[in-house]
Amino acid sequence: MREAMAYAEVGDDVFGDDPTVLRLEARAAEMFGHEAALFAPSGTMANQIALQLHVPAGGELLAGGDAHVVTYELGAAAALGGISTRTWPSVGAELDVEQIATMIRPLGYPSVPTRAIAVEQTHNLGGGTVVPLSVLRDLRGLSDRTGVGLHCDGARIWHAAVADDVSLADYGSLFDTLSVCLSKGLGAPVGSLVIGSRDKMTQARVIRKRLGGGMRQVGILAAAGLHALEHHIDRLADDHARARRLAEALAPHGVVDPAAVRTNIVLLDLSKSTLDAPALTALAAEQGVLISPMLPSIARVITHLDIDDAGLDRTIDVLSGLLRSA
Numbered sequence: 001m002r003e004a005m006a007y008a009e010v011g012d013d014v015f016g017d018d019p020t021v022l023r024l025e026a027r028a029a030e031m032f033g034h035e036a037a038l039f040a041p042s043g044t045m046a047n048q049i050a051l052q053l054h055v056p057a058g059g060e061l062l063a064g065g066d067a068h069v070v071t072y073e074l075g076a077a078a079a080l081g082g083i084s085t086r087t088w089p090s091v092g093a094e095l096d097v098e099q100i101a102t103m104i105r106p107l108g109y110p111s112v113p114t115r116a117i118a119v120e121q122t123h124n125l126g127g128g129t130v131v132p133l134s135v136l137r138d139l140r141g142l143s144d145r146t147g148v149g150l151h152c153d154g155a156r157i158w159h160a161a162v163a164d165d166v167s168l169a170d171y172g173s174l175f176d177t178l179s180v181c182l183s184k185g186l187g188a189p190v191g192s193l194v195i196g197s198r199d200k201m202t203q204a205r206v207i208r209k210r211l212g213g214g215m216r217q218v219g220i221l222a223a224a225g226l227h228a229l230e231h232h233i234d235r236l237a238d239d240h241a242r243a244r245r246l247a248e249a250l251a252p253h254g255v256v257d258p259a260a261v262r263t264n265i266v267l268l269d270l271s272k273s274t275l276d277a278p279a280l281t282a283l284a285a286e287q288g289v290l291i292s293p294m295l296p297s298i299a300r301v302i303t304h305l306d307i308d309d310a311g312l313d314r315t316i317d318v319l320s321g322l323l324r325s326a
Helices: 002-006 019-032 043-054 076-081 097-103 133-146 157-164 168-173 198-210 219-231 236-253 277-286 309-325
Strands: 036-040 060-064 084-088 114-120 149-154 177-181 192-196 265-269 292-295 298-302
Touching: 002 219, 019 036, 019 168, 019 177, 019 192, 019 219, 036 043, 036 198, 036 219, 043 076, 043 114, 043 149, 043 177, 043 192, 043 198, 076 084, 084 097, 097 133, 114 133, 133 149, 133 168, 149 157, 157 168, 157 177, 157 236, 192 198, 236 265, 236 298, 236 309, 277 292, 277 298, 277 309
Parallel strands: 060 084, 060 114, 114 149, 149 177
Antiparallel strands: 036 192, 177 192, 265 298, 292 298
């Protein structure tokens, strides 16, 4: 990947003529069955561009209560797009389409009109859980009936495709826009893409520039993304297998149900432990194992491209020892 970056052919992406960026955008759009894509420096920016494509200032977005767009993007929808958000109570990737249907507000004074629905696939705070294709098809039907846009925060959609053996084109056919991440599981150092129609991506380029996301010789980053798309999707199954092995090893400590681990995220429930998530994170870091405290009693462990079997064995040894002593 670094060699591909070093030898990348570059241009000026602000003017839309960086050849490596253009190849990346065309390849991603093709994979999802859409007309066009736009490179963005971060997943948050990609999401916010997509939301502004769907929801004018003063309009409303519906999303799950623990969705990334409303929990981990620092209120960007409201602060930068003037977008009002309303959430349904959610448990990971579970969606009740009938409930969502009752929440949609039509255009017309005095209510705030619902203009888009956002779905996260896979679901971060749900522990990498996958929204079933059948549910997404029902949601697409709701979108078609009501004229409400449908956006996928697909930062980890590659994992969903591998876990459920669903083609990226099938996922793409269900959403008006998608944001997909090239780092995380795919291992690129930086970058995400917004995917949609050609007209929407023309508008997206304007929004990206307004948000400060226009970059120049960015082909050196796009080359990493191209390498990731060509070489790092199928191998995600290895990450899933390692995550399940980790969950099975830690299950005797009562902190995780291995059956709930579908992809590469293992959430450790420490509510019955004398260690909370920040404490476990700090103690593990002292032994060279890096995990994340997501909530006071929830720690997140992620398997990825840079974790091999030896690294996983080390993680199991360290976390098992800490949980045993607690």
